[in-house]
Amino acid sequence: SCPFSKCFQSLWKCSKEVCLVRQDLIQHINSGDYGWKADNYSQFWGMTVEEGFKKRLGTFPPSHSLLNMREAPGKSLPEEKFPAFFAATYAWPDWIHDPLDQRNCGASWAFSTASVAADRIAIHSEGQITDNLSAQNLISCDTRNQHGCNGGSIDGAWRYLKTHGVVSYACYPSFWNDHLGPSGENHCYVSSEYGKNYTNGPCPNALEESNRLYRCAPHYRVPSKEADIMKEIMDKGPVQAIMKVYEDFFLYKEGIYRHSQRAGSKWKTHSVKLLG
Template sequence: MWKHTAARWVLSMLIALSLMHVVAEKNDEGTPCGCALETGGVAEYFCSVMDEVWEHETDNFTKPVLGDPPASFSWKDNGGDWTTPARYQGNCGSCWAFAAVSALESIINIREGVATLDPDVSEQYILSCLPSSGSCHGGSPYLAYYYLHSTGASGDYHNGIIPEECFPYQARDDVPCSEKCADWEEKLIPIADYGYWIPDGSEEDRNRIKTQVMEDGPVVTFMMATEDFQQWGLIHHGQDDYYPYPGYVPGIN
C-alpha cells in the first residue's frame, strides 16, 4: 500500500520541491544559521556550517514576481485545511526539522490536490541519519533539505526522506540511523529541488513572501528564540537584531 502511495508522492515532490523556497532573512553582518535551545558553541558550529554551505551557493531561487496579495490568506482555511497536524517535538531542540517537514507535508497535500491526504514523514530520520543538518540542540531547515537532497555520505547516500512509520520520532538525536525500517530505501520520497532567497525587509519583499505562500504553499522562515524567550511575557529587542529561528508560514495576515 505504501509503495504505491510513495511512488505517487515522488511525482508530486518533483513538482512541489522545485517550487519550495527556504526563505531566510539576514542583516548586513550575519548569515542565516540555525536555532538552539542554548547559546554558545552549538549555535556557532551550525553558523559555521551554514557559512561553508552558502560560500558555494548564492540565492539559488529568484524572488517571485510581485503580486497583489489580499489582506489575509491561509492554507488552513482555503476550501479545506491543507496543512498537516502540529506535532510535539518533546524535550529536543528539533524545531528546525519540524519546520522543514511541516512545510514539505503541506506542499504534498497542495500539489496532490487532496487536503486530507496528510502525509507524515520522519523528523527522526533527519535527526539520526543526517546529523550534519542539526541535533536536539538546534539546526537548520535549509541544511535538512541540503542533506536530504545529497546522495553523498552526509546524505545517507540517498536522496529523499522516509515516512514516519519507518522511523518514528523519539525526541533524541542519539538514536542510531540503523533503527529505521529494513525496507526504508523502497519508501524514500526523493527531493527534486530546494533553495532559498533572502528578503531585503522592504514592503515589496514582504508582499513577495505573501505571494509565494499563496501560489506555492507554506515557506520556511527563521526567527531565533534567545534565552529570554523561554519565559512568558513581552519580548523586545532592537529592530536591527537578527535571530534566526525556524518555523513555517501557512498563511498571511
C-alpha cells in the same frame, strides 16, 4: 537575592544562571505597550535561559551559501492585490500538517523542514500524498555536519530530503528511539539506497506497513520582501523561515511579537513554518 539556585550534594548553592520563566518579565511585558501578551508555561519551569536556547530551538544561523543563494525569480504583486487575511490552513484545510512537539530536542532544523516539505508535497500532489514526514528520520540519519537534538542546518536537511528522502511520520515517529536507552538514541533505524523509493527494511514502527521514501526537488530561496513571501505562500504553500529568538519569546502567548529590551540582548536562531 539569588537569581537561580541549584542543589549540589544536598546543599543549595547560588547560581548566576537566569531562569527561563521570570514573573517580573511577564508582568513587564503585559503592563507595557508591546503589542503582545506573555504567559507562564509550566514546561519551562526549572529551566535556565541557556537550557531553553539549547533544548528548545536548534537551527544553526544561515550559512554563507544559503545567504548567497540566488532568489527564485517571480513577479511581485502590489500589496493591495493581497487579501487582508490568508492562512494555508484555510486554503488547504486537509493538506496542512499540525506542528509536532519537539520537546527538549534542539532540532527545529528537522521539524520545520519535514513539516514544510509534507505540506508542499500534499499541495503539489493535490492531495494524492498527505502523509506527514518523519522529523526523526532527519534527526537520526542526516548526520553529515548535523548534530541531531543539538542543532543542525536547514540547507543540509533539504539536501538530505533531495538525495535520500525520508519516510512518513507513521513509519518512524518522533522519539521512537527513546525507549531503546542511550545506546539506541542516536542510531538511524531506516536505511535507503540512492534512487530507491522504499527503505531496505520494514518501518521502525512495526504497526506501519508503508516504508515509502518521500523526496523533494532542490530547495530555493524566496526573496526577502514581505510581498514576495506572501505571494509564495498563497501560490505554493507554507515556507520555512529562520528567526532570532530572545529569551522573552519563550513567554509569548498572543499578539504580534517584538523583542522587549528588558529581556536582554542574547539570542539564538530557530526555524519555523510560515503559514500565512
